[in-house]
């Protein structure tokens with residue numbers, strides 16, 4: 001039987017990044033059900049890094065991850081993984097209070113975030129309607145992420161460290177065997193000391209196959225559309241514009257505009273598609289906030305953002321199954337937190353503690369542990 005120290009299920013960004021980290025400590029096999037890694041959530045994101053998003057745990061993971069993206073390890077990539085793209089949070093008259101609260105909270109961790117007046121907001125993004133936006137806040141150091149290059153960098157790095165990536169290998173059964181596990185797939189069985197469950201929206205399904213108590217993971221559908229921007233505009237330099245209550249966002253993307261109604265509809269884990277209602281919703285919200293008109297949608301898609309009840313990620317050993325490790329609940333933050341989350345997972349597995357920089361940021365293993373969701 002093909003044997004390894006660490007077997008990772010799921011080759012999205014979570015599985016690829018932890019496989020890369022673990023391959024420095026032993027033999028890794030990374031199993032992916034699809035024929036190509038990145039087919040599900042990882043290939044469908046908006047590719048943004050903002051330090052002003054998610055709860056305090058997410059923000060700390062994002063802040064720690066930033067250094068990796070800006071200065072990746074030697075040999076990881078030949079291309080920049082990030083490029084500058086500020087985030088402009090906008091508020092209507094009835095959202096002034098929400099924006100003030102958001103600014104105060106944001107500045108605690110990211111002091112460069114600041115208020116801008118409406119004329120500056122309009123200068124940054126000329127299509128904003130003056131009668132809609134009354135206040136705005138700018139996060140100048142947010143970034144666009146090259147998701148494909150980050151994902152491929154982790155996969156290449158895993159292989160360079162002698163890790164093996166097996167596609168078309170859906171995991172169908174898991175059984176404890178001695179000190180470790182036997183993992184049955186559509187191809188062949190594998191034997192391992194540690195199983196890492198990084199199956200994205202399917203993490204509770206994999207947990208069930210292993211006999212674990214569920215963590216209560218809920219996949220939520222999010223829709224995006226791509227359409228042409230105005231001719232002769234400074235579109236490439238626009239910031240990402242986000243409604244302060246996250247009712248919509250839009251950003252420049254490959255010469256066009258990517259927009260989303262920021263929907264969060266709970267659905268079972270599946271290959272998800274956009275609903276007409278959500279596409280209509282984003283067009284309506286864009287029409288109210290901007291002078292943009294969506295004449296021709298070039299592409300539309302939906303992806304799953306999977307959350308547990310407290311919307312923090314789940315990184316830790318199962319409460320009752322030795323050798324079964326969870327790396328789940330990446331929500332809408334899985335790309336921008338992946339370097340820190342993968343190091344957290346690998347260090348928890350190998351050394352049973354968090355890396356120094358993450359511990360110094362105030363994070364504890366309990367913040368991430370599945371124990372908070374599975375009961376003692």
Ligand SMILES: Cc1cc2nc3c(=O)[nH]c(=O)nc-3n(C[C@H](O)[C@H](O)[C@H](O)COP(=O)(O)OP(=O)(O)OC[C@H]3O[C@@H](n4cnc5c(N)ncnc54)[C@H](O)[C@@H]3O)c2cc1C
Nearest residue numbers: 010012013014033040041042046048171200303334335336
């Ligand atoms: C529209 C949208 C916008 C987003 N924008 C951002 C953003 O700007 N920034 C950001 O950081 N994040 C963003 N996200 C979130 C981000 O995409 C996710 O958090 C991240 O991709 C989750 O990665 P994952 O590896 O956990 O899941 P996935 O990429 O879904 O990977 C899980 C993998 O597990 C495999 N798998 C499942 N079951 C099995 C099995 N039985 N056997 C073998 N393999 C299996 C699947 O085939 C899949 O490839 C966005 C998401 C969406 C949908």
